[in-house]
Amino acid sequence: MSPPYVMKRTDIKKLVEAASNEYDVFGPVKKRSKHVFGKIDNPDNLVMDYDSTILSPRKYFQPQNEVMMSFDLEENKVEDTLDELRAMRPRLLMAVHSCDLNGILHLDRVFGGEYTDKYYFARREKTTIVGINCLDSCEYGFCRSMNTHHVVEGYDLFLTPISGDRYYVQVGTAKGEHLVHMARDIFQEAGPEDFGAFKAALKHKNESLPHEVDVEGINEYLDLSFHHEFWDKMAEDCVNCGACAMVCPTCYCYDVVDDLDLSLTSADRTRKWDACLFQEFALVAGGHNFRESPAARFKYRFYHKMRGFAHDQGILGCTGCGRCTAACPSDISIKDVLKELSGIWEVAPTAQGGK
Amino acid sequence: MGNNGKPTVGIFGFTGCAGCQLNILNLEDHLLDIISLVDITSWVMAKAENDDGPWDVAFVEGSIAKSTDIERLKKIREKSGVLVAIGACATHGGLPALRNLADTDEWKKEVYGDDYERIDAIDIKPVSHYVKVDYSLPGCPMDKAEFVEAVKALLIGKTPYIPQYSVCGECKAKENVCLLKEGKFCMGPVVQAGCDALCPTYGAACEGCRGPAPEANWAAEVEILKKIGATSEDVKRKFLKYCPSVADMEEFKELEF
Numbered sequence: 001m002s003p004p005y006v007m008k009r010t011d012i013k014k015l016v017e018a019a020s021n022e023y024d025v026f027g028p029v030k031k032r033s034k035h036v037f038g039k040i041d042n043p044d045n046l047v048m049d050y051d052s053t054i055l056s057p058r059k060y061f062q063p064q065n066e067v068m069m070s071f072d073l074e075e076n077k078v079e080d081t082l083d084e085l086r087a088m089r090p091r092l093l094m095a096v097h098s099c100d101l102n103g104i105l106h107l108d109r110v111f112g113g114e115y116t117d118k119y120y121f122a123r124r125e126k127t128t129i130v131g132i133n134c135l136d137s138c139e140y141g142f143c144r145s146m147n148t149h150h151v152v153e154g155y156d157l158f159l160t161p162i163s164g165d166r167y168y169v170q171v172g173t174a175k176g177e178h179l180v181h182m183a184r185d186i187f188q189e190a191g192p193e194d195f196g197a198f199k200a201a202l203k204h205k206n207e208s209l210p211h212e213v214d215v216e217g218i219n220e221y222l223d224l225s226f227h228h229e230f231w232d233k234m235a236e237d238c239v240n241c242g243a244c245a246m247v248c249p250t251c252y253c254y255d256v257v258d259d260l261d262l263s264l265t266s267a268d269r270t271r272k273w274d275a276c277l278f279q280e281f282a283l284v285a286g287g288h289n290f291r292e293s294p295a296a297r298f299k300y301r302f303y304h305k306m307r308g309f310a311h312d313q314g315i316l317g318c319t320g321c322g323r324c325t326a327a328c329p330s331d332i333s334i335k336d337v338l339k340e341l342s343g344i345w346e347v348a349p350t351a352q353g354g355k
Numbered sequence: 356m357g358n359n360g361k362p363t364v365g366i367f368g369f370t371g372c373a374g375c376q377l378n379i380l381n382l383e384d385h386l387l388d389i390i391s392l393v394d395i396t397s398w399v400m401a402k403a404e405n406d407d408g409p410w411d412v413a414f415v416e417g418s419i420a421k422s423t424d425i426e427r428l429k430k431i432r433e434k435s436g437v438l439v440a441i442g443a444c445a446t447h448g449g450l451p452a453l454r455n456l457a458d459t460d461e462w463k464k465e466v467y468g469d470d471y472e473r474i475d476a477i478d479i480k481p482v483s484h485y486v487k488v489d490y491s492l493p494g495c496p497m498d499k500a501e502f503v504e505a506v507k508a509l510l511i512g513k514t515p516y517i518p519q520y521s522v523c524g525e526c527k528a529k530e531n532v533c534l535l536k537e538g539k540f541c542m543g544p545v546v547q548a549g550c551d552a553l554c555p556t557y558g559a560a561c562e563g564c565r566g567p568a569p570e571a572n573w574a575a576e577v578e579i580l581k582k583i584g585a586t587s588e589d590v591k592r593k594f595l596k597y598c599p600s601v602a603d604m605e606e607f608k609e610l611e612f
């Protein structure tokens with residue numbers, strides 16, 4: 001592993017400029033009063049210090065609408081889009097927060113494994129990621145509670161803001177090292193003083209990031225609460241719009257449709273983001289709906305994030321990024337849901353929590 | 356089927372601005388393809404010669420505002436295999452139906468003077484109030500892309516698809532800044548998606564032109580709008596503006612504003 005570096009924060013522009021020769025660069029940019037990940041054509045538009053973005057970086061690995069193949073019945077032809085995808089220009093994704101780096105690792109688990117999703121990994125492999133450390137908390141996030149405020153992998157470079165308007169730069173992969181070498185003169189190898197500055201930054205982070213929600217034993221709380229009236233009460237405000245799932249870095253559900261053209265013989269097979277909040281999500285042939293009521297769908301989202309995902313993947317399916325709270329038109333806060341849920345069982349001992 | 360083996364189509368207008376029909380004419384990229392697939396045998400807006408049916412598919416625009424309209428609509432229904440209501444006027448009464456909220460005799464006198472009783476004006480209703488509607492393409496105007504989708508679906512024997520959730524889902528997929536959070540009275544949470552969140556994408560609050568999403572949680576939307584300063588009157592207006600027929604829904608009657 002290559003040693004850590006330091007760089008001046010203002011030199012980020014130089015890095016982006018140098019990288020533009022080889023990559024399409026994306027990163028946080030301003031949108032009205034918020035930020036979104038967008039294409040960086042002018043390095044001045046890149047915002048390194050931002051609260052959160054409306055959508056997570058998921059959109060770069062599993063886009064909202066993705067054509068997987070085209071077919072033509074007349075000519076008996078099928079064309080996969082994978083080759084095109086594999087030939088795309090490499091991408092550089094700048095300033096990804098720890099929670100989102102963990103979110104991407106969540107998606108890697110979902111799309112990897114026995115049935116590897118080649119489309120997802122084609123995009124993933126083409127992308128170099130520069131992460132950034134959050135030393136202070138954001139408006140809605142609760143990363144520390146979900147243990148996603150730090151990262152051990154998932155980045156190519158990882159920047160921590162340190163004193164002297166500099167970044168402490170950790171190199172995670174060969175892709176990261178390659179990026180360093182594209183603008184080698186802006187990086188200096190870190191020395192003992194820089195290690196001190198790095199430690200001071202981490203100390204600040206440790207003191208400033210709150211631990212707000214206790215998710216210990218959450219799987220048991222959920223098992224015990226499946227029929228609790230709490231869910232119906234919480235669901236009263238939910239409009240089942242699915243905004244929470246759209247913005248979530250670890251939601252991955254999609255629907256596959258054939259977009260037929262007017263020849264009626266050729267079509268694009270497209271996958272589109274779907275959400276378990278929608279009425280048709282669990283509707284099957286014959287008209288049966290496994291989650292008929294809006295309240296059942298509201299509840300399900302939490303059971304998938306906090307129970308089903310953990311069962312399948314061994315970790316909770318929430319990074320605590322807070323986007324679902326920010327996006328909810330009814331101001332339903334996932335933090336409040338989790339807090340109230342544990343409140344219900346506070347007095348009851350659980351095998352794992354031992355309280 | 357017409358003489359040439361193509362399905363026959365009739366396009367009809369009742370009370371409205373004719374914008375939905377115009378939207379079909381505006382489908383420049385697709386119109387020729389569509390006419391190669393179907394035989395439009397009646398369309399007064401676009402053709403000089405029009406026959407009297409029957410039609411495999413009738414597209415009906417506009418609300419029903421005169422007693423003579425009812426008979427005409429029923430005839431179209433009798434002669435059509437499939438009837439598709441297009442646009443907010445046909446699906447939910449639309450802007451013309453705002454007139455239901457005023458006293459009919461009073462405004463008739465005001466507008467037409469002493470002779471007002473001659474004017475045939477009944478309470479405005481959507482097409483489905485009088486005849487069976489097989490499919491509805493909502494919106495003011497009806498979405499062009501959705502119309503093309505419906506034509507394709509009907510040609511291959513599928514049910515035309517309209518999203519069954521609310522505009523916010525689409526709005527977030529487009530990564531719009533939420534207008535509610537900027538204090539604008541947006542109807543997105545309860546209005547049927549399918550327009551790709553057109554208005555919020557351009558910074559304007561959703562006015563609800565596509566009508567309520569299935570299972571719309573009206574009570575939650577009342578709270579949402581009141582929380583950012585809307586009065587009961589504002590909320591009611593918002594709910595009824597494009598879709599006055601909503602006032603006939605049981606869920607609506609039970610609402611506390």
Ligand code: SF4
Binds near residue numbers: 238327
């Ligand atoms: S964003 Fe809020 S209102 Fe919409 S589905 Fe999620 S919890 Fe319900």
Ligand code: SF4
Binds near residue numbers: 244248251318319334
């Ligand atoms: S559930 Fe909410 S807080 Fe958790 S990862 Fe998804 S958007 Fe973020």
Ligand code: SF4
Binds near residue numbers: 253274275
């Ligand atoms: S089931 Fe729901 S919560 Fe789980 S990934 Fe899909 S949309 Fe997200």
Ligand code: SF4
Binds near residue numbers: 544
């Ligand atoms: S702007 Fe309107 S449609 Fe978009 S998310 Fe906000 S409330 Fe929903």
Ligand code: SF4
Binds near residue numbers: 550553554555
């Ligand atoms: S955003 Fe609302 S008002 Fe605008 S087109 Fe869509 S449904 Fe109609």
